[in-house]
Amino acid sequence: MDEKNNEEEVTTEIIDSRNNEGGKKSTTGLEENIAAVICYLGAFITGIIFLFLEQSSKFVRFHAMQSTVLFLGLWIIQFILGFIPFFGWFLSGLIYLAGIILWVVLMVKSYQKEYYKLPVVGDLSEDFLAKLNPKDNV
Structure with a gap:
């Protein structure tokens, strides 16, 4: 019987620690990392949608802008x-392949709550966000 109680306590502690880690919510009601993944899920379309929907999370807004700049540019x-x-046609195919790889990598990085900034696109995204919201510095 004691072993069963210990298992329940350990399970409860793991769940509690996960809840405490996840914490931050975006304006949409989703956790920030989930909202950031969705920004990439539909390429630049969901990026644009989240730029309009998200009002408070700089993390989500950055990933929405990076998704928009990257995938609209590639398109x-x-x-x-x-x-x-x-x-x-050959170059277009290579760009398509690079886009798929970037799409997967960026979704994984944003799910891991990483502020992963691509070399040129990330800087452009930060500049565009600064121009959209001059009060907030990303």
Whole structure:
């Protein structure tokens, strides 16, 4: 009987520690890391949606902007390359593959609550956010 109580106590402690770690909620009512993952889930479309929905979490807003800048940029580049026969099609395919890899990596990093900033796109995202909200510095 004592072993069963110990198991319940350990399980309760694990659940309690997970609840304490998860903590921060976004304006949407979701935990910040879940909202950040959703920003990437639908590429630039969900990024734009979360830019409008999220009002308080700098973490979620950053990931929404980074998703928008990255995937909208990749989409525009692929569109332009689509008009160039052979070489453009090949480059477009490589960009598509890179986009899939970045998509997975960024979702994993945001789920792990990492403020993962891509080299050029992350800086652009921070600049755009600063211009959108001059009061808040990311």
